[in-house]
Amino acid sequence: xxxxxxxxxxxxxxxxxxxxxxxxxxxxxxxxxxxxxxxxxxxxxxxxxxxxxxxxxxxxxxxxxxxxxxxxxxxxxxxxxxxxxxxxxxxxxxxxxxxxxxxxxxxxxxxxxxxxxxxxxxxxxxxxxxxxxxxxxxxxxxxxxxxxxxxxxxxxxxxxxxxxxxxxxxxx
Numbered sequence: 001x002x003x004x005x006x007x008x009x010x011x012x013x014x015x016x017x018x019x020x021x022x023x024x025x026x027x028x029x030x031x032x033x034x035x036x037x038x039x040x041x042x043x044x045x046x047x048x049x050x051x052x053x054x055x056x057x058x059x060x061x062x063x064x065x066x067x068x069x070x071x072x073x074x075x076x077x078x079x080x081x082x083x084x085x086x087x088x089x090x091x092x093x094x095x096x097x098x099x100x101x102x103x104x105x106x107x108x109x110x111x112x113x114x115x116x117x118x119x120x121x122x123x124x125x126x127x128x129x130x131x132x133x134x135x136x137x138x139x140x141x142x143x144x145x146x147x148x149x150x151x152x153x154x155x156x157x158x159x160x161x162x163x164x165x166x167x168x169x170x171x172x
Contacts, residue, residue: 041103059095060084
């Protein structure tokens, strides 16, 4: 993770643009709520903010302090239910279970496949049974990440699968 996201976030509000349309459609289509959402690699909150605006409670995790600060400032201004943690995702231990685990273009920053897979394997147990994983990453990484999912012993129902993106619901 050599890229300096702190500088990027300090110099560019909304540096990473808008959320993926597929993620927006997923959240807007939910019939239940409020749900507990874990957003790994949240940056400035491009996903966390729109999710919280829909009434869900979001915990955003990112290594970049500037990104977390931007997200929390926006959440405070709008009175949104967002918590932020400045942490390295390789060692981060989420608190409890989450209804939704969102990992939006983050795992590819871990260049070593074993490290990427270990990080992902550490996060998956924090997805509640019946919870949903929203995953976007490099196309070339998806098969390995899917293998990590299968190794959990859970059954996964694919809700959306396209190159570089997967939405799947879990059960035990």
